[in-house]
Amino acid sequence: MKKITHNLPELIELEAILKEAGDLIRSEVIHTVHNGSCALPIHCLFMGNQKKDLPVLGFFSGIHGIERIGTQVILSFIRTLIASAKWDPSFQYILEHLNLIFIPIINPGGMWNNSRCNHNGVDLMRNAPVEAENKTHFLLGGHRISKSLPWYRGEWNEPMEEELNAVIKIIEREFMGSPFSVMLDCHSGFGLKDRIWFPYAKSHKPAVDIGFLLQLKELFELSYPNHNYYLFEPQSTQYLTHGDLWDYLYDYANENNNNTFLPLTLEMGSWSWVKKNPRQLMRFYGIFNPVLPHRHQRVLRRHLIFFNFLIRSVCGYHQWFPDSIQHQKYYYKAMDLWYR
Ligand SMILES: [Zn+2]
Known part of the structure; x- marks a missing residue:
């Protein structure tokens, strides 16, 4: 079969970034998706120090192929970091003390097809071996009826x-x-x-780390009092799902070691873009992405403060991470805020 070269704009931009970054970024192709006759690599990028005893911060996107703005926001942020690494001594210090990892396009087959699911028709955020503990919304929570319906989980017992x-x-x-x-x-x-969502998506039960999460939220709001446009909450506050990848990895991490692993999700409030420009609804793409150029640019810069905050707070976690007594105090405060 004749091989087709991809012309995916986000993948072209990612590969251009890799070329321009030189030694500042190391990268690995962690998998290649074969979508028909087109081979689409999943790139993982590393910046900073990969020494095992250092904190790690990851930025992931493109797990739902149609939500291209997530990938665009991350790629734009990587460009900012590459530029900073060349002149900013405080960021150069951070890179010696933090392992920074990016996977900007987790689902290149879905992005190529302009689809939420992957090239096999499976929703990757419903596919992990996790069952919701309470009733989920019909279809939205994940189902095994048919891949022609959205939120399809994949076949029972398939890997x-x-x-x-x-x-x-x-x-x-x-x-x-x-x-x-x-x-x-x-x-x-x-x-x-x-x-900003955190586990669980499968259950209304509190995660063991809600105290840390509340402390991270308070640290952000104290550091940036005029950037209060994020709503921090467990995903279960909005809806429950089967098969959430981050629930699966969060439980797996907690069962297998004593280290702290906090998976967060940034769910950008795209209905506000549609509200301001209802014509976006005419295209499937417009439901998930800002269409007008000025709004697109605004979204690309909107999250820089929070991303930079994460870099600094993860790198300097010793400075704010609570001891066990403090953590207990925060845990009960978080219970009051999110679960009662
Ligand atoms: Zn999504």
């Missing part, structure tokens, strides 16, 4: 999709041995507000 296996290997290898790791996975398509 996880290849893209997820590649991501899991990176989380196991790079994150789980670290004493403190955080990752942020970027999505769009739900709600009017930008949300």
